[in-house]
Amino acid sequence: MLAFVLRRLAQALFVIAAMLVIVFFGVNVVGDPIYMLISPDMDQAQIAETARAFGLDRPIWEQFLIFLKNAAQGDLGRSFVHGESAIKLILQRMPATLELAFVALFMAILIGLPLGLYAGLKPESRSSRLIMAVSILGFSLPTFWVGLMLILTFAVGLGWLPATGRGPTVSILGIETSLLSLDGWQHVALPALNLALLKISLVIRLARAGAREAALMDYVKFARAKGLSQRRIIGVHILKNIMIPIVTVLGLEFGSLVAFSVVTETIFAWPGMGRLLLEAITRLDRPVIVAYVMVVVVLFVAINLLVDLIYSALDPRVRLTEATS
């Protein structure tokens, strides 16, 4: 168990190192941040002066060495644009993104699981076909378009929900959250739904496939012969068995919810770290991009580890030592 965890951490370090090199040099290939930072009115001497101040006048490998030296001391650099520590900027915006991702994840489970179960247990019924047809839409419609349609329908047309932003936040145990007020939930509803849409479709498909398979299993037939109630058969025997793949996939998907909420956050003006990343990319704010990638890699590794642990708890046949062999 400990060896497994250590091995995972070593792998993570390797991934982080590789990502660092790729991102650092990749951003440099795109362009020179200096032209994104300066006011257009500046003359040549001032442009050179600013480049010098940020170390952008040095060759890229030299910049990289300086970066490594600072990183070894725990300093991932300051945002060119904001002048503050890049990691601090990301961590400041992280609670908003995590909040959005959690709500989206719960939506995916609360909506996707019952619908998927139903479609799996009654595959021939008309409503099951409808569910499956709609889930295809969930997969194939682009997020930005759905987001705008949600805003147009529920915010502009019906006026039920606000179109943009996050509700008022309160601090609970040091964590800022907007989920303690009705206003906060009204604000999070549309962006979370938009972010969850793809995941809902995914859960529907997984649950349906799992339920269809499980329904034909001997233990279900046996339970039925024994005269157990339908509720108990579905709720205990089927549900428990189809949860393993769903937990694995959702665990991994949670990482992508956090990391790739960029589009949703931009459309709904949600003040999370996805928007920060987009802004950083358009302005070539290299320290923020690098720090963001590192945070996301760490997040993915942590989630993977967690999923493995939960997996072994759900299915006693899985032993973590097996994974290392």
Added chain:
Amino acid sequence: MEMISKTGLKGLKVAILAAPIMAIAGLASAQELRIGISAELSALDPHYHNLTPNNMMARHIYEPLVGQDEKQALTPRLAESWKAIDDTTWEFKLRKNVKFHDGSPFTADDVIATFQRAPNVPKSPSSFNAYVRGKELTKVDDHTIRIKTATPAPLVPTDLSTFGIISAKCKDTTTEEFNLGKCTAGGTGAYKQAEYVAGDRVVLTPNENYWGGKEPWSKVTFKMITSAPTRVAALLAGDVDVIENVPTSDVARLKGDAKLNVTSTVSNRVIYFHFDTFRDVSPFITAKDGSEIKNPLKDLRVRKALSMAINRPAIVDRIMEKEAIPAGQLLPDGFFGTSKKLKPVTYDLNGAKKLLAEAGFPNGFKMKLHGPNGRYLNDTKIIEAVAQMFSRLGIETEVETLPSANFFTRASQGAPGNLPEFSFILVGWGAGTGESSDSLKALLATFDPKKGMGATNRGRYSNPAFDAKLEEALRTVDDAKRDLTLAAAMEIGMEDVGLIPTHYQLNTWASRKGIKVQARTDEYTLATGIRKE
């Protein structure tokens, strides 16, 4: 009797229930103002980053000595008046009885402290040094300062309109502390900083003791909504009361909405084509068979022909949906230092063909146009349209658009020797100072790092006659004379087709009925210019 009492009770109940709701609604809508802005601030420190959204927000809290009105003409702000004592000395009379947000009085010492801080903010990505350097400040008395320069400097008042004055108490306050609102002395502006959430919103409250009179809003919230369709939706959904930068495709629809007001004005931003006039062989221009040819853009007749081949009214009508004005120079008519003679070049395809033939290119040539993608309103569509217009002239034209981050580096210094890489590019220029020396100096003056001239001259256009005229203007302190000299320089540059302007953008705001926005040429959205109807 029974009946009456029943309905009476019912009516009373309704009234009781409704009263507080109406009161709350009344309070919230009557005095709170919510504005959707299109760009994110990088800080709330007025001197950290010379960037439009930062400057715009700073104007509410920290006032400059000299103001710019909605047409960018200079107006008295913290300085009541100013005059040039001689060619190299300016005297500014400061406004008396002005107080900072903490109640302390505004004096010359605050101006001196600001002059020390503004150019020296650590980690500044773009400092205000350009407006401060070369100016020696002396305090005559508490409300008079003199500024001495080494050479004649007519633009001193303009320079002083670019940055806000802070209290001397905050001269050592860091950018992070400014963001957190720790400069409690604040500025002298009509609004005080209440809350700043980076990347999300800025909340301001009115300064009760503002020298210019009290503001009608009890609270102003600026929400940063960078996605244009979302900004429009936020206005339609009632999330915000005012939005800036309305996308051109939505203007017509919003104008037709009885619940909304739309206002616009011409901006100080010109969209233009800049092109290679310095290389003998230009990298993206070849003969039609792909073989190398002499750079045709060095020939004035070719440049004229290209300008005549651009159908400006068509661009304005069809691509910009009338949210633009055809351009004949670098700033719209009426701005300081613009020519009254210059008009947009008339579309004349046959004339253009004739000129091209005269220049020795009866069959045209092959050229690739470059431009940014999403930096200016409809930029990609404009380049594509112009490429088609050039094709009609017989020039085989290709188009490549790039993300801003990539485009501007390459357009400025992408070729070996840090030279501009492209042959023919679409770019835009906003004259921050609101007069034409800004544009002429940056775009058309001969590239010369020592003099600080031609910094954004990405075609390396160079014309000694133009340079001489511009330098003469930059030495002329007398406003009327300088206005004429700048106009003359503009005429030289435009008649020689140093670059090809196509149109001026319009700045457009939309608000809900009952709220009126003062449209400004500098793209600023100022709460001080938003009033109840």
